[in-house]
Amino acid sequence: MSNNDYILNLLNFKDKNIYILQNSIKNKTIKGKNTKIIEGFLSYKPKCCPCCGVINESSSDIIKWGFRKNCKIKIPKISNCNSLLILHKQRFYCKHCNNTFIAETNLIDRNKNISNNSELQIRLELMKKQSEKDIAERVNVSVSKVDHVLNEISKKTVLRHEHLPKxxxxxxxxxxxxxxxxxxxxxxxxxxxxxxxxxxxxxxxxxxxxxxxxxxxxxxxxxxxxxxxxxxxxxxxxxxxxxxxxxxxRFHIVIQAYNALNTTRVKLCYKSNPNYNKLKTYWKLIVKNENDLSDKKKYSKYFKKDISQKEIVTYLINTNKTLKATYECYQGIINSIKNKDLNKFKNIIYHQDINISDKMQKALKLYRKNIKYIENSFKYIxxxxxxxxxxxxxxxxxxxxxxxxxxxxxxxxxxxxxxxxxx
Ligand SMILES: [Zn+2]
Missing domain, CATH: 3.30.420.10 (Ribonuclease H-like superfamily/Ribonuclease H)
Known part of the structure; x- marks a missing residue:
């Protein structure tokens, strides 16, 4: 492996027509950041003229014609250090059509100032959960560049699946x-x-x-x-x-009753209600499945005594008859769903307690209207x-x-x- 090949390999440049100038690697501060600058040139013997198409067989067809100098190309970081390639591109002259043209490389697409390696890195980084700002920082490009790459990708997001999921x-x-x-x-x-x-x-x-x-x-x-x-x-x-x-x-069935119960409780949370603080603090216990409430007594500063979760809920729902009926309706619904007991569920929604809140009445009405589809959720696992x-x-x-x-x-x-x- 030649010295040049060795460096190209290190830099992960696939184009063997790039020649890195010996001792050219410099460190410079650009925009407050330590940047590695590598200088090289791009040259080869073109196969043909891109303007007239003539095959390049000898120096009577195409000749080298100076360089387009100092093309700045952003490349991926080297050892976490921002890196820039200064590339001098060979210019060619075609004797058949008198046109000149510039050497091309797969390192970078024409009219771009960011290497394809960097662009690939942006694409890979976009697949991870991180902000565009972080990506820009990591790859050493501007946020608008990352946005630009995303724009290209977004043109491909129209999915065309052959089959639908069963x-x-x-x-x-x-x-x-x-x-x-x-x-x-x-x-x-x-x-x-x-x-x-x-x-x-x-x-x-x-x-x-x-x-x-x-x-x-x-x-x-x-x-x-x-x-x-x-x-x-x-x-x-x-x-x-x-x-x-x-x-x-089931999730969407439960959420209706859950919201109805919660709204009913919130309505009782007015300042002059002597149980205001208790209703506000213990909301989680009210929406919890009653079978999961604990019997263990613990000190409560709101009750100023040792009291269990079950006792707290029993106390609270008995402060208001609408709350109590709504609570019992909710518990019946969540447990009939949990136990896949369709009869119990239907019994609740078709024989509703007259004391349940307006919100819960609305929820039950919605259930009745859609009972056909709700039944399916009891049927299917x-x-x-x-x-x-x-x-x-x-x-x-x-x-x-x-x-x-x-x-x-x-x-x-x-x-x-x-x-x-x-x-
Ligand atoms: Zn030509």
């Missing part, structure tokens, strides 16, 4: 302010728990168009769609997926982790994409990190 979950989340339909729509594969696709609108008209890209035959293969109570989704699922059972997942997984997925997406204003960039980043597309 079992899928539909959900939505708030992405960026420029999201077309205000909320983004996310499809996860229930079997693998992975993202299948994300769309920038959850509007029926857009989703209709999206799903109709798949043939009827393909759509008919879908067996199960789990979703929340959003009527738009339910209508769409019924219309487009004739063989699919629609399931409202859907991995609870899928819905939870989707929620966590959305949370982690938001953390990653924090600060993105452009939906296309946001999605590109999510797909990169989740390995759905390759940079």
């Amino acid at each position: 079992q899928m979950n539909w959900d939505e989340f708030k992405a960026t302010n420029d999201t077309k339909g205000k909320m983004a729509f996310i499809i996860t594969d229930n079997k693998s728990g992975t993202i299948f696709d994300i769309q920038d609108s959850r509007k029926s008209i857009d989703l209709n168009k999206y799903f109709r890209r798949y043939s009827k035959n393909e759509r008919d293969k879908v067996r199960l769609i789990s979703t929340d109570f959003y009527t738009g989704y339910i209508h769409l699922a019924e219309k487009l997926f004739k063989n699919a059972d629609i399931v409202i997942d 859907i991995n609870n982790g899928v819905v939870e997984g989707t929620n966590n997925l959305i949370k982690s997406i938001k953390r990653v994409a924090f600060g993105y204003r452009k939906y296309s960039h946001f999605i590109a980043r999510v797909f990169l990190i989740k390995g759905i597309i390759k940079g």
Whole structure:
């Protein structure tokens, strides 16, 4: 290996036409940062003229014609030190067409000042959970450069899957302010728990168009769609997926009753209520499954005595008859779901206690309206982790994409990190 090859190898330059000048490596402070500067030149014997196409056979065809000097190229850091290559590119002269042209290298694309190695590094860094600012710092480029690379990638995020998942979950989340339909729509594969696709609108008209890209035959293969109570989704699922059972997942069923109970409690949290502090402090115990409440007595400064969780809840719900009825309704619902007891669930929603709060009445009405799909959730054993997984997925997406204003960039980043597309 020649000395030059040795250096090229160290720098990970694949182009053997680059010659690093001996003793050229200097350290210089640029923008307050210690920077390694490497100087070299690029030259070779061109095969032909890019202007007229003549084959270069001898010096009567193409000759060397000086250099384009001092092209500054950002390269990946060396031992964590910012690095810059000063490259002198050979100029050629074609005797047939009298044009000149500049030597090219795979180290860098034409009209760019950042090496392909650096660009590759940006792409790899974008796959990790970190901010664009951190990436820019790491690769020694500007944030706008990182943004530019992401822009290129975002042109490739239109996924075209051949098949739909046989079992899928539909959900939505708030992405960026420029999201077309205000909320983004996310499809996860229930079997693998992975993202299948994300769309920038959850509007029926857009989703209709999206799903109709798949043939009827393909759509008919879908067996199960789990979703929340959003009527738009339910209508769409019924219309487009004739063989699919629609399931409202347990998470979304429970959350309705949970919110109803919590609102009922909050309504009692007014200052003049003598139990204000207790109702405010012990909210977690009220929404907890009553079977999980402890009997063990502990000192409570609000009760000024030793008292168990069970006793606290019993005391609090008995301060108000609406709260008590709503609490019992909630406990019945969560336990019938937990024990997969559909009869008990139906009994609660069709024979409601007259004392339950307005919010809980609303929740029960929603259950009755959608009982067909709720029944399916008692019938099917859907991995609870899928819905939870989707929620966590959305949370982690938001953390990653924090600060993105452009939906296309946001999605590109999510797909990169989740390995759905390759940079
Ligand atoms: Zn020529």
